[in-house]
Amino acid sequence: MSEADPVELLLRSARDEAVDVSFHVTGVMMQYYVVCERELWFESRDIEIDRDNPSVVRGTQVDNTAYEDKRRNLSIDGRISPDLLDDGRVVEVKPSSSLIEPARLQLLYYLWYLDRVAGVEKNGVLAHPREKKRETVELTDEAVQRVEDAIRGIFDVVKSDSPPTAEERPFCESCAYYDFCWSC
Amino acid sequence: MNDNYHIFSDGRVERHNDTVRLITEDDEKKYLPIENAEALFLHGQIDFNTRLISFLDDHGVAMHVFGWNDYYAGSVMPERGQTSGQTVVKQVRAYDDPDHRLDIATEFVSGSIHNMRANVAYYDNRGFDFAEALGDLGHRREEISSVDAIDEAMGVEAGARRAYYATFDEILPDGFVFNGRKYNPPNNKVNSLISFGNSLVYASVVSAIRATALDPTISYLHEPGERRYSLALDIADLFKPLLTDRVLFRLVNRGQLSADDFDTELNSCLLTESGRKTYSKEFEKTLEETIEHPNLNRKVSYQYLLRLEAYKLKKHLLTGEAYEPFERWW
Ligand code: SF4
Numbered sequence: 096m097s098e099a100d101p102v103e104l105l106l107r108s109a110r111d112e113a114v115d116v117s118f119h120v121t122g123v124m125m126q127y128y129v130v131c132e133r134e135l136w137f138e139s140r141d142i143e144i145d146r147d148n149p150s151v152v153r154g155t156q157v158d159n160t161a162y163e164d165k166r167r168n169l170s171i172d173g174r175i176s177p178d179l180l181d182d183g184r185v186v187e188v189k190p191s192s193s194l195i196e197p198a199r200l201q202l203l204y205y206l207w208y209l210d211r212v213a214g215v216e217k218n219g220v221l222a223h224p225r226e227k228k229r230e231t232v233e234l235t236d237e238a239v240q241r242v243e244d245a246i247r248g249i250f251d252v253v254k255s256d257s258p259p260t261a262e263e264r265p266f267c268e269s270c271a272y273y274d275f276c277w278s279c
Numbered sequence: 280m281n282d283n284y285h286i287f288s289d290g291r292v293e294r295h296n297d298t299v300r301l302i303t304e305d306d307e308k309k310y311l312p313i314e315n316a317e318a319l320f321l322h323g324q325i326d327f328n329t330r331l332i333s334f335l336d337d338h339g340v341a342m343h344v345f346g347w348n349d350y351y352a353g354s355v356m357p358e359r360g361q362t363s364g365q366t367v368v369k370q371v372r373a374y375d376d377p378d379h380r381l382d383i384a385t386e387f388v389s390g391s392i393h394n395m396r397a398n399v400a401y402y403d404n405r406g407f408d409f410a411e412a413l414g415d416l417g418h419r420r421e422e423i424s425s426v427d428a429i430d431e432a433m434g435v436e437a438g439a440r441r442a443y444y445a446t447f448d449e450i451l452p453d454g455f456v457f458n459g460r461k462y463n464p465p466n467n468k469v470n471s472l473i474s475f476g477n478s479l480v481y482a483s484v485v486s487a488i489r490a491t492a493l494d495p496t497i498s499y500l501h502e503p504g505e506r507r508y509s510l511a512l513d514i515a516d517l518f519k520p521l522l523t524d525r526v527l528f529r530l531v532n533r534g535q536l537s538a539d540d541f542d543t544e545l546n547s548c549l550l551t552e553s554g555r556k557t558y559s560k561e562f563e564k565t566l567e568e569t570i571e572h573p574n575l576n577r578k579v580s581y582q583y584l585l586r587l588e589a590y591k592l593k594k595h596l597l598t599g600e601a602y603e604p605f606e607r608w609w
Binding site: 140142256257258260273274275277278279 | 363365572574575587590591593594597598599600603
């Protein structure tokens with residue numbers, strides 16, 4: 096097969112079509128792509144996280160206790176699992192404002208995925224429980240572009256033999272790979 | 280976190296409800312809080328059953344067994360923990376590539392020599408004149424960068440260790456004569472202390488490696504198969520000066536060990552149970568000592584330095600980023 100566009104590759108992998116090397120992107124990978132590409136590379140290789148590290152606070156579990164809304168979880172081929180509100184909108188909850196961008200991209204990715212793979216058009220809600228705010232998120236053309244750029248970016252990161260070099264980021268302190276990156 | 284429990288008495292260790300219980304021969308019962316344990320070290324004659332093994336397994340606790348004469352006999356490692364085919368593949372590839380293997384092996388030797396030298400420099404600053412030994416170690420450290428085979432690297436490390444050990448007889452107080460390294464069995468008090476200390480370092484490194492998905496049987500400086508967990512031999516070398524030797528000097532210089540702590544026979548000298556207790560107590564205290572880490576911006580324990588060393592090696596193997604061995608920086 097010739098050099099396929101990662102977006103094509105992802106769609107074909109999702110549809111279980113025969114591809115040379117399948118390519119999947121999870122919601123968490125979308126978040127890591129925004130937060131730290133090195134973390135994304137580690138995540139994609141299943142490099143284990145130091146679970147003893149008490150400073151590891153980032154995580155999607157926070158979502159489940161942060162919001163009282165009734166939500167249903169929709170798991171699609173075990174890789175992406177958006178939460179749906181009663182009105183059918185996809186909801187993504189983020190505990191802190193510094194994690195809004197990663198959460199927004201993840202939400203957009205879910206919307207994109209539902210649209211392109213499942214053929215369902217949905218709107219999304221980005222909820223900030225601490226600030227008691229909700230923000231409607233739609234899959235505009237610009238958003239589609241953003242998601243597809245991210246997919247291509249993720250592809251480059253995960254197919255690379257080595258991770259991007261470590262750079263001190265605001266998220267490092269709470270990152271599971273902190274000791275891995277910085278013990279040198 | 281990461282507590283080690285050393286059991287010296289003979290008896291039985293068993294699961295009792297949600298704890299581990301030790302029953303000594305005179306029917307004394309002790310409970311070991313297992314939640315924060317890293318490993319049990321069994322030094323006495325201990326019975327245990329499969330229920331205990333499963334329980335330790337559930338809690339991710341290793342069990343290191345020491346046989347007669349303080350020798351490390353083996354470990355019961357928890358199954359949980361990390362396995363990663365990818366890591367093992369990379370480990371084997373690095374071993375199989377002679378240049379890559381040599382690079383890693385020489386880093387281990389270079390770090391070991393640095394750490395030996397740090398101990399010598401400490402005493403050189405405290406009234407001893409070790410200029411010659413320091414020069415010798417410095418010279419060997421340079422030499423290691425130009426070796427081109429593993430056995431040469433081994434040779435440089437052996438030479439450095441000889442020069443290092445040669446300083447011991449001057450540092451040690453009266454009553455402690457070393458006169459070079461002898462094992463199987465150790466022939467004097469100092470050798471018996473080094474043997475015991477090194478086996479504790481080795482077992483602690485085995486525990487540390489377990490946390491990383493590295494395969495402990497694939498090593499670089501030592502030949503895989505030399506010991507069951509030969510990678511632990513590679514890494515332990517880096518830490519012997521910091522752990523084994525410092526604990527030894529501390530105990531001996533403070534007069535905390537006496538002739539009663541050793542069983543001396545014609546050709547051998549072994550630590551008694553009370554000697555081993557004294558040593559391991561000080562050893563555990565040392566593992567808990569902390570030091571400000573220059574890159575992590577926090578204090579880390581010496582025990583955690585062992586874990587970090589395994590992380591660093593794993594990171595090197597998986598990412599190709601340089602591996603720099605542990606070198607005492609303080
Ligand atoms: S510690 Fe920092 S550089 Fe390393 S993976 Fe985490 S966020 Fe990225």
